[in-house]
Amino acid sequence: MRFQGENCTLSFGFHFDKEQVSLTGTLWPRRPPSHEPRPQPLRLQFTTLFSESELQTIQHWLTAGPSAEPLPLSGNVRHVRRASGPxxxxxxxxxxxxxxxxxDWWDWPVRFPLTARLEIRPNEFTYLTKSMNRAQWSSDLTW
Incomplete structure (x- = not known):
């Protein structure tokens, strides 16, 4: 995956709490050796609570293909939209x-509203969307 044009690693997990699922993750952008190293490696952490229906809405939006309508989200991200690329x-x-x-963690050109681009390769995208599908979770995980 790439975040703002930089290769990165995404680590995430789901935690079930009553009627909600907590999505927790970390994104580590990795700059190529030609760039100046950061004084401290950049690590972006996030935690978000979703209901089952919200998680299904996100999964459906991701797998539905290109869409003209952005998907509104809560928290620090206003919405996500599909973009075209090469x-x-x-x-x-x-x-x-x-x-x-x-x-503090923003290390790219500044234009408001701040917008970040994710570039997700096909195999990574398949893994991401399948991991959000309840059928892929262990049978002992309940809502």
Whole structure:
């Protein structure tokens, strides 16, 4: 996956709590050796609670293919929309943030609203969408 044009690693997991599922993850952008190293490696952490229906809505939106309508989200991300790019097999998503000021971790050109691009290769996208499908979870996980 690429975040803002940089190769990155996404680690995420689901935790079930009563009628909600908590999505927790970390994104580590990795700069190529030609760039100046960061004084401290960048690590973006996030935690979001979803109901079962919200998680299904996100999964359906992701798998529905290109859509003219952005998907509204809660928290720091206002919405996510499909974007086009040079590779027809790669999924391009633009995340528009609600930030009124530039957060400490932002290390890219500043334009408001702050928008980040995710580039997700086909096998990564398949894994991501399948992991959100309840049929893929262990049978002992209940809502």
């Amino acid at each position: 590779d027809v097999h790669t999924v391009y998503l633009d995340l528009e943030f609600r930030f009124e000021e530039v957060p």
